[in-house]
Amino acid sequence: MAKQSIFGRISTLVRANINALLDSAEDPQKMLDQLVRDYTNSIADAEAAIAETIGNLRLLERDHQEDVQAAAEWGNKALAASRKADQLRGQGSTTDADKFDNLAKIALQRQISEENQAKAVEPTIAAQTEVVDKLKDGLNGMKQKLEQLKAKRSELLARAKTAEAQNKVADAVKSIDVLDPTSELGRFEDKIRRQEALAQGKQELAASSIDAQFNQLEDVGELTEVEARLAALKGGAQPAQAAIDAPSVPYTP
Template sequence: MAKQSIFGRISQLAKANINAMLDSAEDPQKMLDQMVRDYTDNIAEAETAVAQTIGNLRMIEDDYNEDIKAASDWGNKALAASSKADEFRSAGESSNADKFDSLAKVAIQRQMQSEGEAKTAEPTISSQREIVEKLKTGLDAMKSKRQELVSKRDELIARAKSAQAQNQVQEAVKSIDIMDPSSEVGRFEEKIRREEARVRGAAELASSSLDAQFNSLEDLGEQTEIEARLAALKGAKATPSITPGA
């Protein structure tokens, strides 16, 4: 019963649908860790049980081989005793011949007993060998499944770390978003823009002042020319005109 229970548990674990179990899990990584631990423990327990089953099989096989050897030995002894009885009977020694015939019968009886024990053990040995092979196959399947679990767990952890890294990068990008007026970069840009505007205003103001000065100079030149022309006009009137031919 214990052997069948072990075999049933091995089969159940080996056939477990990992993906379906992960789909229903709240925390797949923790579940995989627990499954790996469970598989490791069950494999160790199953290995112990299988080793014991194999040991029991080997004991039965040893007993079987001993029975076969004993049957052969008793058969040889029966043959030797019968041959000795024939020799004594040929020599006319009936009492010794009967004695060895009796020994031959005892040997034959022991031979038959050993043969019977060996024959009885044969179905048990066959059944145990089949169970051992199934247990070995189940163990191999469990070990493969455990490796699958480990690979799945490692893949999941790698994907989780990758997702975490991507999230950190995205958060970092958000924190330095130059279009965000509330960020340090945004405030610094605004400060530079104000300074640039001030410089442009000062330049525009300086340019306006220079134009005004040139305009003043132009006005002054025009007034001077007017005064000069007026003086020339007045001078022309004060000079007597000379009559031609006088």
């Protein structure tokens, strides 16, 4: 039963579709690691079972060979006894001749017994030989699957590392995207723009205040000139002359 169990496991694993197993697995790497362990353990069990089966087969073959050899030896003894009986009978020694004929019969009986034993074990040897051949084929298939698993595992690990590196690069590029208004640089730039706009507004406000002061200066100058001309008129000067003679009054803020 143990050998049959090992043989059944070999057949199942050899027929297993590795790609289908990986597609259905949540974590292909863990699945591969477990499969590699299962295959390795199954191969070790299979090798032990096959070695035991081969050992039993060799014992059967050795016993069969001994039976065949014993049958041949008993045949030779029967032939030798029969010839001795014929020789003695030719010499007129009937009693001794009958004795050797009886020995020949006993040898022939032993020969038949050994031949029967040899024939009886031959079907078992044939069946065991077929089982051993199938076990060897199954074991070779498992070893091939194991190599496929190891290669697939290496491929997946390399792809996983590449994908991880690509994701890290993509995340790094995204984190320094200056065009992204939600990024830190984008918010900092927006803050600077607001500060620049505030400074510009203050500058424009200051410039507007200075212009107003200069406008006031011009208005004061005009009023001062009017007062001077009025004073000149009151002093009896002509308007035109008063305008010429009117002293220029400096503006004192």
